[in-house]
Amino acid sequence: MKFNKKLQNIKTYEAGKPIELVVREFGIEPKDIVKLASNENPYGCSPKVQSAVAKIIPNMALYPDDSMLKLKNALTKKYALEHKNLIIGSGSDQVIEFIMHAKADENSKILMNSVTFAMYEIYAKHVGAEIVRTASQEHDLDEFYGLYKATNPAIIFLCTPNNPTGDAIDTDKLMEFIEKIDNDTLVVVDGAYMEYAAYKDESKKIMPQELVEKFENVIYLGTFSKAYGLGGMRVGYGISSENIIKELYKLRPPFNITTLSLEAASVALEDEEFVNNCIALNFQEMKRYEEFANEQKIDIIESYTNFVTLCLNNTQNSTEISNALLRKGMIVRDLSGYGMNAIRVTVGTKEQNSRFFELASLLL
Incomplete structure (x- = not known):
């Protein structure tokens, strides 16, 4: 076959x-x-999440709310954004998959760190794109910029804090870097562990709303799998400009998040x-x-x-x-x-x- x-x-x-x-x-x-x-x-x-999920188990025969209204309301409240700036995925890696299929093909180059989340490469290979990696183990933004100028990538992945090394990029340096990138290159800022970085060091804290307000070509990724303790529920999200979110929605399958997962993530945001x-x-x-x-x-x-x-x-x-x-x-x-x-x-x-x-x- x-x-x-x-x-x-x-x-x-x-x-x-x-x-x-x-x-x-x-x-x-x-x-x-x-x-x-x-x-x-x-x-x-959170125990509040466990209690809330238990109450809606009798509704499992019904499809989930595909508008994801409750979760989107909670996220827009947290980040001071609008629904048009949000897409929800089955884990943030599903949003990465949407991004790759929306922006890249076999003629594209994808720029990423030498050591970083493996799914960037896997999804790039799904569409036949060429992968460009830095030589440095930690994110060296000067090296990233040099490779950007030399290769003209369709997408740049910046994982901060980085998985699997744990290092993080200074926010000021990140913003300066993005300012130098043209609007046709999509910059993905993967903040799966951002809750930890923001707690430890204010200089590493990234506010998604600031990215959206300042840049048209950036998408921020977040997840409930780490700090919120919901790895088994598989809920992630992307925050970006309305134009980018509209394109990603063309790739989102219906009912991609379960009823239990939507409830768990929504309530988790209530117990910071x-x-x-x-x-x-x-x-x-x-x-x-x-x-x-x-x-x-x-x-x-x-x-x-x-x-x-x-x-x-x-x-x-x-x-x-x-x-x-x-x-x-x-x-x-x-x-x-x-x-x-x-x-x-x-x-x-x-x-x-x-x-x-x-x-x-x-x-x-």
Whole structure:
């Protein structure tokens, strides 16, 4: 059977291993498994969300509100925008897919960082676009600009804070960079972890409404999968000018967000106190990782997210260490696929982190 030739050079995205898979492969009891691989909120979602979702379960036979009115109202209130500036996706990665199909084709170039979210490349390959990467591991905007001038890309992806490294771009520098980009190049600012960066450092905080007011060629991406603790609900969004949102809507399938997901995301926005408490605990526990890295004499990239990237020594191998941890029921992310001898570890609860330190100290 023949398939689309564009699929030949696409590697399937590998998500963090689920607990169920580790149970089957290694015979470990679920209670003895700690998952620190997918950057989920270890404290879950707001109790208000759980209560609200339970109340609407009897309505599951009905299609969701395709206008997504309640969620859009909540987002426009949060960001002081209008409905015309919003598109909701099944995770922000679905919005990335819309963006790619709306703007790029086999004649396009897509500019991105050397190490960044894998789905940018995968969706670029869906349409046959050429991928242009920087040489620098962290976002070097001078290098980005040089490549922009040399290649004239259709889309530029800026992931801040960046996944999987955790570094973030200064907002002032980001704005200066976008000002130099022509209006026919779409700049995607992926802020999946922005709630964490904004809490830690005001200079990294990006306000989507400022991007929309100032630039016609920018789209900001946000998600409920990280700080809001709704990874299982799959809700993300894009914020942009009316013209861009109109084009993306042509690609959105009907009812792409479930009734339960819409309710969960809407109510989550009403409990910012819960989210801020989770973020505060995250950075409190992150200090322990910084101390651990110092004790083990390994490098740690300063993180503005809910995960840390531990860069290993030449005598250590990230794949071997990740697999050894896995056999002990500790799931972390091996970054060898990104060309890094490093592991990415979600900052968990105090107990989860203590378990990681206990196991990792025997291997590093």
